[in-house]
Amino acid sequence: MSDLDKRVRDVERAEELVRCLAAALSARRIYSHEHPRVKKAVRTFVSAIRAPAVGQPQICVTVTGHTLEYEGMPITDNTATLRLAMCLEEIRCSGVEFGTGLTPESAADFLEVLLRGEPIPAEGMRLPGVQLFPWTKEEEEEEGEFPPLPEFDVPLLVYRAALDVLDQTMEQAGAKNDIAMDDIEEVALWTAEESFSRGAQMVAPTQVVRQDKHTWQHSVNVFLISTAVLQPFAKDPRELARFGQAAFLHDIGKSRIPREILQKLMQRHTEFGVEILASCPDVDPLALEVAYCHHMRDGGHGYPKPFEGIRPGPVSDVVQVVDMFEALTAPRPYKGGLDVAEALKTILKTPGMQTKRGAMGLLVRRLTLAPPGSEVVLETGEHAIVLHTHDDEPLRPLVRFITDVKGVPIDKPFDADLRQYGVQGSRSPIRKVLLKPAYKAL
Ligand SMILES: [Fe+2]
């Protein structure tokens, strides 16, 4: 075998290892280490390293800026590997060497080290078949020198991962009626965990990224907003991930309808959605309910007509309100979308939506249209930078005024709390949120 062949085999082997490890880590995030799914994933990981070693018996994978590499070559970049890379960064690990001495026990221990998230000792860490290398001095110093990631970096990573998974899901569902539930579970759980720690912050990319039209952006936005809205009602991230998954899949039926005739057959996407999901093993009944009911309104309005007592429950109600809100506020080719207040009014006026006030209230409370760091234009015409978003009044943040009413920069910027402007719960004093360059890059 030539050197080149060996190298290709090594890269493939490194990719396979990382894929198996990422899958085991995903499973372990959801289930206990005794769960059959975790045990199976660990066994697969162990046999991947023990498979007849071509080239080097050991494989070393390094961490480079949210991704993993093998000898300078990036390793397949999906949600699971992205999260694995972030885990390694968190424990201050610059690389991992896997060897054939790996056992199911040491693999399981390694997963626990990753999930605990505590920095490894300065001299590194060794488990049978796994060697973890610590950050070098320079990496430590860099970390100290630079401020931590801006708070919207993680929401953006999650957003991009969700777009990727959704693209892949729609393609698979359209082509062969088969969807990769593992990937969806992974991205839903990641979003849920981040929503628990970051709250409404996770919604930020949905408000600023959508100028760049992306085919399934609507579904991703509905997924992120619904997850944020439902977070206070979930007892833990796993339960929230179930709600999020249902929102993620709400329009899955559209994958069955060719783009050219989508408008004509739009109403059928709810039943197609049920057909696709029902053919997936272990599908969550909640996902079926949301896919079927998210256009069903009270008093026989909307579609499809109620069937054998299947009615929208609370999660379907939230997804429905978020779905309408997203569609109404999304920019159209020739005009901007409605502003928040107009969108909410329009939803309330829609026949059969009056009873969904509860779900609407939840949405309003969780909306953070202007994340910290974004520039906004106020109703007065003044420009300001958002400094802090209050949980109780997300549409009235603390801001720093930077221009006068004509948009001319002022000499002495000053801070003000927009909660002091107008009555609580009334229209937001923010007219528009300006795009930030960081979000445009997505
Ligand atoms: Fe829909």
Ligand SMILES: [Fe+2]
């Ligand atoms: Fe939708």
